[in-house]
Amino acid sequence: MELGVLNMYDTLEAAPAEHILGMGNEGEVFGLMSELTRSRRLSVIVRQLNEAVLDGEIDERDRAIAALSRMGLWFE
Numbered sequence: 001m002e003l004g005v006l007n008m009y010d011t012l013e014a015a016p017a018e019h020i021l022g023m024g025n026e027g028e029v030f031g032l033m034s035e036l037t038r039s040r041r042l043s044v045i046v047r048q049l050n051e052a053v054l055d056g057e058i059d060e061r062d063r064a065i066a067a068l069s070r071m072g073l074w075f076e
Contacts, residue, residue, distance in 0.1 A: 016045045017052065017063035020070055029070055046073060 012019045012032075023029050036042035052064035068074035 012045060013048070016048050017060070017067040020067040021063060023070075026070070033071060046071075 020029060020032070023032065033042060036045060046068075049064045049068050052060050053068070056064060065074055
């Protein structure tokens with residue numbers, strides 16, 4: 001695994017919503033999801049976002065919902 005990928009995981013796990021919302025386009029988001037699926041880390045990130053939706057402050061909750069929506073995992 002490349003050093004850049006390891007740094008990405010550190011940033012992603014520390015602030016998953018901000019990382020996902022800061023990505024440039026949907027292709028990058030789906031590329032990230034593919035990499036997370038291959039490395040078996042997607043469920044960890046989705047769990048963190050779901051916890052923020054359930055237990056986070058309102059701004060944290062809103063960012064988590066926006067990130068899940070961008071990933072195609074949030075339905076109204």
